Amino acid sequence: LAGVVPGILIAGSQMLTVYAYAKMRGYPVYQRSSFMELVRAFAGAFLALMTPVIIVGGIVGGFFTPTEASLIAVIYSLVLGLFVYRSIAPRELPHVFYESARFAGISLFCVGTASAFGWCLAYFKIPAALVAQIEVMGLGVTGTGIMIALAFLLFGMFIDAVPAIIILGTVLYPVAQHVGMHGIHFAIIGVISLAFGLVTPPYGLCLLIAAAIGEIRLVQALKDVTVILAPMLAVLLVIILIPDIILFLPRLLMPKFID
Numbered sequence: 499l500a501g502v503v504p505g506i507l508i509a510g511s512q513m514l515t516v517y518a519y520a521k522m523r524g525y526p527v528y529q530r531s532s533f534m535e536l537v538r539a540f541a542g543a544f545l546a547l548m549t550p551v552i553i554v555g556g557i558v559g560g561f562f563t564p565t566e567a568s569l570i571a572v573i574y575s576l577v578l579g580l581f582v583y584r585s586i587a588p589r590e591l592p593h594v595f596y597e598s599a600r601f602a603g604i605s606l607f608c609v610g611t612a613s614a615f616g617w618c619l620a621y622f623k624i625p626a627a628l629v630a631q632i633e634v635m636g637l638g639v640t641g642t643g644i645m646i647a648l649a650f651l652l653f654g655m656f657i658d659a660v661p662a663i664i665i666l667g668t669v670l671y672p673v674a675q676h677v678g679m680h681g682i683h684f685a686i687i688g689v690i691s692l693a694f695g696l697v698t699p700p701y702g703l704c705l706l707i708a709a710a711i712g713e714i715r716l717v718q719a720l721k722d723v724t725v726i727l728a729p730m731l732a733v734l735l736v737i738i739l740i741p742d743i744i745l746f747l748p749r750l751l752m753p754k755f756i757d
Contacts, residue, residue, distance in 0.1 A: 499558070499748045500682045504690060504737055511729035519725055545578055615665055625672040632673055642677045643738035646670050646684065647691045654695025655702075662692055682748060682756070683741045690734050697723050 531539070552574060553567045562570065579586035586594060619625070632642060649670060653662040667688065674684040696704040699716065709719045737743055748756045 499751060500686050500744045501689070502747055503743055504686060504733065507733045507736070507743075508690075508730050511733055512726055515726060515729045519722075545582060549574060611661070619665070619669050625669050628669065628673050629676045632676060637677065639677050639679050639741070640739060642673060642679060643683070643687055644735075646674065647687050647734060647738060650688045650691035651694055654692040655698050656695075656700065659689075659692045659695065662695075663688060680741060680745060683744055686744045687734070687738060690730075690737065694727060694730070697727065 549571055553571050556562045556567050556570065557564055576586070580588065635641075637645065646666075649666055650662065653666055657665075670688075671681070671684060674681070696702055697708075699705065699720070705719060705723060706716070709716050712719070745756065
């Protein structure tokens, strides 16, 4: 829930940026889809679009835990792929399971090593040292939020989001608590900051994939990416300065779990 308003702000600002940029560069306009084409497209994608609805609705409604939600989503997607969209043939299932296990193994290895590193940081009292340094510098919630965002931005450029969350979360969360920052505020700052790492080199996985699909050089893509990231950076700064943007919806819908 805390990510809904920031997500809308980021999406809206990026859409306006893309529109203005396309107008300035004179990009061609594709023919507008008819109403029936939109209806057919929505009908074809409706069952697939229900996946996030099932996940979020089930968790928020208390029907199942996040872990159970992931299992239900996998089963639901598998049924759609096998029997509805027929994008997966039964003979391809062993390969699908193998690829899933391989990627899960990579992620779990990263989580395991990051957890060990986080334990080492806690053992050597690095968070306590950071808290002491924050006291010396006299940083408040805003200054600490900017520092946290910069740390996540830097780490996100080089490592995956999950290890970065485990490593930096262990170190920086006590700092955020010390200055009175809400835990949800801290989490959203970290998540949005790490999103930059998906499209920034050298680790920018989404940027590499998009450049490969578009058959253009990475350097060419970076010029346009910089323009797109500017409004996202502005939204991140606004979120740091005004925590109520994040906390408004959770406080409205789930007040007993927030304060």
